[in-house]
Amino acid sequence: MEKDNRLPPGQYHTERFPVLHRGPIPEFNPATWEFRVWGAVEQPLTLSWHQLMALPRVRVKLDLHCVTKWSKLDTNLEGISVKWLIEQGLVKPKPGANFVMQHGANGYTTNLPLAVILQENFLLATHYDGRPLSPEHGAPLRGVIGAIPESEPMKDLYLWKGAKWLRSLEFMTEDQLGFWEANGYHNEGDVWVEQRISS
Numbered sequence: 001m002e003k004d005n006r007l008p009p010g011q012y013h014t015e016r017f018p019v020l021h022r023g024p025i026p027e028f029n030p031a032t033w034e035f036r037v038w039g040a041v042e043q044p045l046t047l048s049w050h051q052l053m054a055l056p057r058v059r060v061k062l063d064l065h066c067v068t069k070w071s072k073l074d075t076n077l078e079g080i081s082v083k084w085l086i087e088q089g090l091v092k093p094k095p096g097a098n099f100v101m102q103h104g105a106n107g108y109t110t111n112l113p114l115a116v117i118l119q120e121n122f123l124l125a126t127h128y129d130g131r132p133l134s135p136e137h138g139a140p141l142r143g144v145i146g147a148i149p150e151s152e153p154m155k156d157l158y159l160w161k162g163a164k165w166l167r168s169l170e171f172m173t174e175d176q177l178g179f180w181e182a183n184g185y186h187n188e189g190d191v192w193v194e195q196r197i198s199s
Contacts, residue, residue, distance in 0.1 A: 006063055006149055008156070008191040011071040017128075018070055019136045022179070023106030026165050028140050035141060036168040037085075040097035045090055049140065053126070055080050060123055062146030065191045067158040077144055078127035082169070083118045093171050101170040101178065102143045104163035110143075110178035111187070112161055114171070119154045121146055124166065138164030147191070157189040158196070 007013060030049040037045040047055075058081050063073045082100075085091045093114065100117045102110050116122060125144040126133060133139035143162035148154070160180055181187050186195035 006073060006147070007071055008065055009194050011065055011069055011191070014070045014072055016070075017072055017075075017137065018066065018068075020066065020068065021136075021138075021164050022108055025135045026105040028135070030140070033140065035166070037091050037171070038168060039101075039170040040094040040173050041171050042092035042094060045085075052080070052141070056084065057126065058084070058123070060120065060146075060148065062121060062123075062144065063149060063156075064144070064146045064159050065156070067160055067185065067189070067196050074149075075146070076129050077123055077125045077146075078130075079123040079125035079141075079144070081120075082122065082124065083120075086118070091171075094173070096173040097171040099172040099175045101172060101176060102163035102166055103168040103170060104142075105165035105167065108163055108165075108179050110161050110163050111172075111176055111181060112145075112157075113175075116145070116155050116157070117169075119145075120151070121148050121154055121156065122162070125162075138166070141166045155188075156191050158191055160185065161189050 033049045035047045057078050059078045065071045098114050122145045142164045145157045145162045147156040186198050188195050
């Protein structure tokens, strides 16, 4: 099968989009919802839902790989690029701000190097298959990281490294462990070398 070379070691292909998360699905009120960027930045940024949706969105086709071993290929996702936010000056990381913590609902956190956040395969996703994300898949906003088929080499990480129900990005000068990373998952989560569990 042509897709075999796109399946990392230990993964199996599924057409489904399984639902896995920690804690209940939070309620979403667009009138009060806010997204924040804070920490080691020159000026904190707060966006309402309507302000966020007024920003330009990019479309990316990603292969998604879950640490529980399923992979869903060719998912069409749409959302905001953190790289674009920085290029436009909406977010200005301070010198030495080399890490980012994603803060989601229910106290969920997950950490990434800023270099990974700036890759094309990381997205602040709002839409899937041309429609708004469903609540069970992280609506209204979720961090998503996957693999872009036939792209230039970049870090491809397990799906837990993107937070569902994302509420803020905290820029950091030193790395900190997120929720699953502090509970035994690998800090990097590279799918091609099966970095599932911390040694």
